[in-house]
Amino acid sequence: EKSGLASLPLLVWKPAWPSIGRDDLVVMGALALFMFVWIAEIVLTGQRSRELDKPSRFLAAILAFVWLLKFPPKAAFVWSGTALGALGAAGLAVWERFFVGVERASGYTHPIQFGNIALLLGLLSLSGLGWALGCQRRVLWGGLLVAGFLAGFVASVLSGSRGGWIGLPFVLLALYRCYKPWLKPAYLGAAVVAGLVLVLAVYFIPQTGVQVRVVAAVEDIQKHMAGDSGTSVGARFEMWKGAILMVRERPLTGWGSEGYRARMGQLAEDGRVDPVVIQFDHAHNEFLDVFAKRGVFGLLALLALYFGMLRMFLTRANGDDPVKRAIAASGAVLCVAYIDFSLTQSFLSHNSGVMFFAFYLVAFWSMFRGCLKVSG
Numbered sequence: 001e002k003s004g005l006a007s008l009p010l011l012v013w014k015p016a017w018p019s020i021g022r023d024d025l026v027v028m029g030a031l032a033l034f035m036f037v038w039i040a041e042i043v044l045t046g047q048r049s050r051e052l053d054k055p056s057r058f059l060a061a062i063l064a065f066v067w068l069l070k071f072p073p074k075a076a077f078v079w080s081g082t083a084l085g086a087l088g089a090a091g092l093a094v095w096e097r098f099f100v101g102v103e104r105a106s107g108y109t110h111p112i113q114f115g116n117i118a119l120l121l122g123l124l125s126l127s128g129l130g131w132a133l134g135c136q137r138r139v140l141w142g143g144l145l146v147a148g149f150l151a152g153f154v155a156s157v158l159s160g161s162r163g164g165w166i167g168l169p170f171v172l173l174a175l176y177r178c179y180k181p182w183l184k185p186a187y188l189g190a191a192v193v194a195g196l197v198l199v200l201a202v203y204f205i206p207q208t209g210v211q212v213r214v215v216a217a218v219e220d221i222q223k224h225m226a227g228d229s230g231t232s233v234g235a236r237f238e239m240w241k242g243a244i245l246m247v248r249e250r251p252l253t254g255w256g257s258e259g260y261r262a263r264m265g266q267l268a269e270d271g272r273v274d275p276v277v278i279q280f281d282h283a284h285n286e287f288l289d290v291f292a293k294r295g296v297f298g299l300l301a302l303l304a305l306y307f308g309m310l311r312m313f314l315t316r317a318n319g320d321d322p323v324k325r326a327i328a329a330s331g332a333v334l335c336v337a338y339i340d341f342s343l344t345q346s347f348l349s350h351n352s353g354v355m356f357f358a359f360y361l362v363a364f365w366s367m368f369r370g371c372l373k374v375s376g
Contacts, residue, residue: 018069023312027365028065030308031058031358034301041294045256054354061358065366072370073363075323079128079141082121083148089118090151093158103209104160112345113352115159120337120356122152123171127329130179134322157202160213167340174336178317178329229274236284236344239264242273243288254295257281282349286342289349306342309361310335316368324371331364 035058042051093105093114107114125148132141156164172195176183202208220233229238242264246255255263261281268275283289290298313331316324338347338357347353 068366086152115161118155131326163344282346
């Protein structure tokens with residue numbers, strides 16, 4: 001939020017106003033729409049003022065965006081910070097798992113948030129390789145970004161956050177879509193083989209815990225089908241079921257956060273969902289959670305934020321400029337990853353999820369705009 005507040009002087013210093021184009025307004029509008037629908041839910045359902053904290057961070061991102069349009073961040077700073085962040089996450093995950101002895105690395109936050117954000121830092125490092133290969137010190141930058149990718153993958157594995165792994169093929173497909181003209185068949189084949197070897201190694205090495213987590217997921221599904229929903233996967237199925245029931249009852253306005261908890265409790269009492277659901281405040285699926293709490297307007301705002309921004313970046317992954325293509329690829333990876341994370345977790349219900357998405361989004365778009373100024 002500090003970066004957003006720091007941009008306030010820009011709003012009153014007229015000569016410093018950046019040139020704001022139509023596409024910039026679309027980015028601002030997507031952030032603002034999601035924020036306003038969220039705030040409307042809080043106000044109309046009489047929630048405490050402290051609940052405004054998370055949606056207000058979208059306002060901070062918009063204010064920071066105005067500043068960044070005038071002074072775009074340097075690509076070297078963004079990608080080096082991203083790779084170093086992934087390396088730091090991996091170091092912390094290794095320390096927690098093998099020296100502290102915890103079952104799942106959490107980074108002193110939450111295993112799901114920590115693991116998925118670490119994985120995304122790694123994937124964003126990978127998406128920046130196009131930029132690195134165009135630099136003078138391509139070996140140095142390329143090595144750092146590859147190390148960042150592997151580190152993010154390691155941190156995710158040690159966190160045991162399975163939801164992030166499900167979406168890896170879709171993220172890699174987005175990267176392929178963005179870099180397709182530059183990928184020679186030999187390089188692509190080598191990358192596929194290396195990826196398969198890495199996945200198999202991670203699965204069969206006992207110390208990673210991946211095989212245990214995958215087997216546990218299969219067993220959870222079997223238990224749920226047998227009537228036992230007291231597992232991680234089973235609880236999610238029941239939360240999704242409850243959220244769908246609430247959507248059917250109030251599709252237009254939703255129930256609000258307090259109403260969601262109360263109604264979910266009633267559904268459990270009536271035997272329509274398993275009582276395991278009452279210990280959770282959200283549906284562990286961003287789309288269902290937003291739909292159940294804020295109605296169809298909340299869902300449309302979320303779809304505009306995720307898929308609208310994804311389209312903005314994918315349609316700009318063209319041309320011969322490696323920096324532009326790398327930025328567009330990174331923006332697309334950010335959106336696809338969040339869509340994936342949101343299938344099994346209400347990612348934007350956490351401060352870390354809000355801050356990471358909103359500020360990386362405006363950083364990547366302002367970087368892209370900066371490239372247009374230079375080339376123009």
